[in-house]
Each structure stands twice: as C-alpha cells, then as structure tokens.
Amino acid sequence: MDEIATDSRIGQPVRRKEDERLLTGKGCFSDDVNLPEQAYAVFVRSPHAHARIRSIDARAARAIAGVLAVLTGEELLADGLKPLPHVPFSMHPAEIRLANRDGTPLFSAPHYPLACDKVRFVGEALAVVVAASVAIAKDGAEQVAVDYEVLPAVVDTLAAAEPDAPRIWEHATSNVCLDADAGDRAATEAAFARAVHVVRFSTQVNRVTGVTMEPRAAVAQYDAARQRYTLYAGSGGAVRLKDDLATVLDIPAAQVRAVMRDIGGNFGTRGMIYPEFCVVAWAARRVGRPVKWTCERQEAFLADYQARDLAVQAELALDAQGNFLALRSSNVGNAGAHPTNFSPLQKGVEIMSSIYRMPCAFVRARAVLSNTSPTRPYRSAGRPEVMYVLERLIDLAARECDFDRIALRERNLLRQAELPYTNPFGMVYDSGDYHGAMAKALELGDWAGFPARREQARRRGKYRGIGVANYVDTASGVPRERAEISVHPQGRVSVVVGTVSNGQGHETSFAQLVNEWLGVALERVDIIAGDTDIVKVGGGTHSGRGMRLISIVVLNASRQIIDKGKRIAARLLESDPSRVRFDAGRFEVAEGGRAVTLFEVAAAAERLGDLPEDLRGPLTAFSDETVKEASFPYGAHVCEVEIDPELGAVEIVRYAAVDDAGRAVNPMIIHGQTHGGIVQGVGQALYENCYYDPRSGQLLAGSFMDYTMPRADHFPPFDTHISEVPSTTHPLGMRPAGEGGTTPALAVVINAIVDALAELGVRHVEMPATPERIWRAMRAAAGTASGNSSTPMPQAQ
C-alpha cells in the first residue's frame, strides 16, 4: 500500500471527498432518478383548512388521454393501506417521558396517506392523478371535482386549545391531545413563595419549516414477479423508510427496498416517511409502471412537515443576590392536524433550565391539534425555543431587578466541579466547561469594547445592542447503530453504515475514522449507506447521532479487523499473534521489521484455505451497539445588532460562537455546520414565519415570495470557535456539533435587539422581529414615554 495520508486523521480539516461529484453536476438527488416507462403523479390537495369530503368525482379526470389512474382515500382503504406509523416521543432511555396528568392514554388518530373522511389543513392530499406526463397529470388534477362541506377551522396555538374551538378530530374531547406535568410542582411553588424577585415572560415562538433546498421527490417501482417495491426517495435514513413503507403497505419489510443517494438537506422536517412516498409506491403497483413525484416549492410550503410553534408563559424566581430559585412554565406546542410527533415539546421541557443551577422547576406541557400542517423536529428540536425563553428571562431579570446580565449568568451557570449535574427534570449533564465557553464567546464578541461601538453607532443615528446566550442540547435519537467494515485485497476498505448524509460530509469524516484506526488512505475508503439491500440495520441521521454513534461502531469493528489481521499476519510472518503489532496500515513483528499490509492480510484470508474458520474468507467485521447515554453539547453565542430607527431594520453586525464538540473529527465541517445552524436560527428570529390566516386557515406564506429566507447579504462573517472539552459519556470524548449553531441563535438575536432598544423602554420584540414589529415597538415605547408618537432617534451621550 502507498503512504499513509496522516493529514486525514481525526482532527484534521480534510477537504471533502463528495465535493468533486457535487461540484461537477454528478450528484444524484431524488429527482435525478428516472426509471424506464415511469409515469408521473400529481396530488389533489385541499384548498380548505377544514372540510368534510362529501364525494369525489374523478370521471372527467379519468377521461383525459394519458391519465392512467386517479386514486382516492376510498381506494386506499379498500386496498388495505395502513396509517403512517408515527412515533410521538423520543424513547431514548436518557430522556423524560411525558404522560397525561389525568392518567388517560395518549391520544392517537390514524394518519392515512390520503385524507379519507376530512381534510384537516390546507394542502392536505386527498387524491392522486397518475399520468404519462406531469402536464397531463396536472390537467387531470384540475378536473377532479371534490364536494366539500367546509367546517370552521382553527390554526392559532392557544385558540386551538380552547374548549369550544373547532374540533380537529371528532373522537377527541378537545384539541389538547397531551397534557403533562414535568418537575416538582410543590417545591417550585414553595420556592416562588419565598422569592425576592419574580420575572415573567410570555411568547409565541413562530412556526417555521425546514425548506431543504432540494424539494422532496420520489420514484417507486413494483416488481410484480417478486412482489417487491423499490422506493427511491431522500429521507433521514433508509432502514426506517423501508420499515415504515412496509407498515403502510401492510407487507413484510423484506418486500420493500429503500434507496437514497445524495440528499439535498434534511434538518429533521424531512426525516421520516411522508404520505406522498407511500402513495407513489402503491400507485406503481396499481398502474403497473414506475411512478414518480417531484414536489414543487409551493407544495413543500403547504405539505412538508413544519416546526416550532410553541406558546410559552414562563416565570423565573430569584433571591436577593440573584441566585435562581425556581422556574415555572406552561408550554403549549402546536402539533398541527395529525398527532405525529411531540418530541420537540418533550426535548424542550426536559432541559428548560439549561445549564444553570436551578433547584427546582415545574412545567405544564401541552400539545394541541390545529388545522395546520403537522409539526416535527427541526434542527435542534425543542431546544432553541426553551433556550430563547430562559435567556430572555435572564435578560429581563437583569434589567428589571438591576443585575448585570453577565454577572447574573456567571452566578448561576454550573461550574465544572458541579458536574455531573442532575437538572430538575432528571437529565444528567455529564461534563463541560460552561464558564469557559461563555468567557471565550464574550472575548470573541469583544463584549468589553461594545460601549465604544454603541457610541459610534449613535453618531451614525443607529441603535446598537449586544446579547449573549448560553445553551445546552440533548443529543439522543435512536440508540442502536451498526457498521460493517470489509477490507478488499484490491486495496479498498468499505464501511456499511445505517446513517445517511444530508450534507454533513460523512463520506469524508467517517473515512477519517478509518484512516485513524486502520491507517488506510482516505481515497481508498468507501462509505456505503442509503440502500436497504445493503444496509440492514441503522437508525438514520438525526439528533446528533451520526458521528457520535458511528465513531463507536467503526472503532469496535476496526479493533476486530486488527485482531483478526494480527492472527493472519502472524501466520504470514511466521510469528505469534501476540508479537504482531499494527501501525499505520501495516502488521509487523515487533523486533524483526518484517511486515505485511492490511490488504496483503485480506488477500491471504481469502487465499489460505487452512486458516481457522473465523479467519477464512473476506476480512470483515461488524459492530452493532445500543448506546444508552445521551450527549449534551453546549456553548455560548454573542450577537451584536444595529437598528435603523426610521425603518426598524436590523442589521447583524457581529456574531461570535463557541460550541463544544468534545473532540472534533473534522473542524472544517463542524465550523460549516455552525455557520449553517446560526443562519437557520437567525432566520427564525428575524425572517421566517409559516403564517396561517387566523380566520380562513389559509397559509399566507406559501412561496419564497412570502416566506422570507435568510440570504447572503443578511449576515456578517461569523467568528466561530470549537471548544474541545472531552465528553465523559462518549468513549472518544465526542459531542455532536450539528445543531449547536441554531440552539442559542434565537435567544441571542432577540436579546441583542431588545438591548439596543431597551433605553426606549422596549421590553421585548416577538419573533420574527421584522422591521415592522421593531418600528411599532419603538413607536409604542416612545409614545408611552413621552406622549408623542414619532420615531425616537438615538442621542449621542
């Protein structure tokens, strides 16, 4: 074998293997897959937020030349399709369970791939037209006549929770489908009773959506001879997609193959099976041809899973010195039309006290159904919302009770010596240097130099503010993962994994692990994922589980390869396995200097028929592990903004981030994850909003014309720093680094905006903090203060 690329080991900013393909147009995204004879699906979607389907008349559509089939919920039920198998909570052993406070079982309702009885949100699919071309299918969809009985709708989170709100599911007693308590109510009440200061904060965290730049697409094929379906569609993991599709089709999982190649973003909203994927598979069997569907952007806004949407009323109790005594909150999450996933609510509640010393806490957590697209985890599910609430409470406490906001945080932030620390909900933070992270962030953000910059901004007629936020994440997800390593005598190593890359660069960073442990050059490592005919086990990519779990199984499997290799090498080198050492891809006898390479050993294993049974044949090893420990990435961000008083426009002028990765495998990739995470968080804080009209239930932000996306000129360059305090619960010390960019970003942006405007008396600005909202907040505050309503201009001091 040639020289070992030592610059590709763990810790190196290795340039990505996948890039050449993606930069030359040779990627293979979902819509790039085409099958011979494929037909095209177009969905008929509800124009109403809530309506009973009285009847569907598809005769005119079926009469169009080129239309192959029109399928509705009625046929779907007749063919025995089952509802989508949603898993409402994270079942990770480290996480809390939420159960109804009155002991009633969790509400459930069948989510069929096509609406059968009622449509429950604008854009819900109720029929599909399959035709020889997309254009013909669209013509057909226009001809499907649906007789709707329009029903009153409710979209707003708190309004939907009212007892007299229109009922989304008739078999429910109300739209509140989960009502749980978490924490210690009595202790919390006692703490509030003796508190010197109590700060209150209410907010509605805006609803956003994932907006992967690649719209979803799927093409499915049915092999009648083998009774087997193949689905090509990007998602969060292949094995889960296969199993879930089999559940919906009500067939054994072996009769389904799921394949995904390049995936143009996931962020959680694209993480699981979708109704359309099931329908194209079923339709492929019905029409006897492959069926393809490509989502258009407006459909994506309507029918992709959405996220966040949490109404919070929270209170923080402090003593005279500013020590936190207790946290009390009501969190109401908007689940949308189908009770699909409450894990953002769960994950938010369980770390709502963040990394501060909080003697007790109590949260009432509710999930409510509404006439909106169902919600799911989205980058850092549940945590950005609660970090925002807590960090806002701390800034409010500082201002209203006259504490310095840094000193108040320092006083309450957990010290390294206090870890492991069990938070009031029972979550155990293993390790970390929280004070170090905040200090570093303040240094990078030049907190000390801020007053001078504010003064300069005043002279330019701008309000300038700075904010800081600490955060913690909970990385959990499906605990089981598997890797299978094969050493091929031709000089390659393949690693089959159960995750998929949605842009995280696994082909590179996982190959770095192999380079580190087996000494194989990066170019010789093939990471194989995303095809269930090859990948048998694997939990997919979510909740910071990719590198965290793959590193463990690849390490275990590498060790087995080395152990086997030593025994084979001993035979080749006429020595004893105990005297063979492995280093940099070579087995050598310690004293002799004679050596054989890993690939020579693999060749010998295939060639030598008289090796012991367990060594004979291909040199392979696998590791299949269930990791019960969660991980708690943490960090601190500092953001600085300038506000134009006449326009209310915010400019982010500085942004510094410190995120702890425990041990960084590829710092270049981690910095990139942080940059992207920050922008998604800032997007929510300043721009993005899935706005449904409260009266009609229509989605008014249904295209890039109305849903504001963060763009390049919205941002300054970022100053990101990776901290590496090894995690004590991961064998290699790693912490996930994919979500930390987003987790504190909502908090830090709003804290900075309010800091800029605080001198006017502005107490808070809701998200998204649009120019209009800021302008109104400034005018309102000025009006209250002085009785006049003109926009105040900053005064040089």
Next chain:
Amino acid sequence: MPVVSMQVNGQTVRAAVEGRTLLVQFLRETLSLTGTHVGCDTTQCGCCTVHLDGAAVKSCTVLALSCEGAAVTTIEGLASERGLHPMQAAFREHHALQCGFCTPGMVMSALAIVSRCGPDLDQATIRRELEGNLCRCTGYHNIVKAVQAGAAAMKEADRP
C-alpha cells in the same frame, strides 16, 4: 412539435420540444444534464442558474425555444481535462457546499459575478450579488470566501 437547436457546453444539440418546455426541463429531461437543479417555482432560489450567451440566467424562467442558436453553459461544462475550474476548486477548498443542491447554481452565479464585477471582489459585493441564490446549509459564510478566492484564482490563472 417545434425543433430547437443550441450549443450546450460546446456541443450542438437539436431536439423537438413543446412550446411550454423550460430551458431547465430541456437540460435535465431531454439532455439528462441533471447538474442544473430546480429548487422553487417563483424564480428565487437560483439553483437552476446557467449561462446563456455568457450571462447568468435562471433556466426555470427561460423557454427552451427562445434559446434557438444560443450558447448555454451548465455546471457540467466547467471542468476540463486539467481538472476543476478554479471556482469549483475554491468551493471545495473553502467548504462552500454541504448538501450540494444549491452548489451548481452558486458556482454559475459566482462566475457571473466575476464577469460583472471583476476579479477583485470584496465580501460585501459578493454578498449583495448573491442575493438571487439561496442556500439552506452553509450559512453563506464559506460561499462568500470561496467566491472571493475563486475570483482571485481566476485572475491568477487568467482564465476568465
């Protein structure tokens, strides 16, 4: 059906298309050049950016028939036997792509920025000029760096 002929990445192509066929459909479906992507239906994401007679256009908003006799360059037409175009190489070097879906459009736009504004680009100019291209993964930070470095490398290589 009417027939259209044009030069795509230096090759003459000729095909019958429907009047409503968009240039991006022609590239992806007729020519199987799937490097040009579709990310929206309102001409805002820039994933479909290609060069039409040297200028950047959003190929989702151009009719194929209107390109009669034109020269089209797509992402597939940039690299040569010598390897990646300097702008492509800069994107790899500066980790300016994650999922890679926006990337072909970003690179084509980056080249158009260089031809519009010259190779000595400051970051503010790049950010402003990229306003027609959306990326959901990278936070733009590394894209801006890559465009700047790629422009400088093109100047160096004198290969506009």
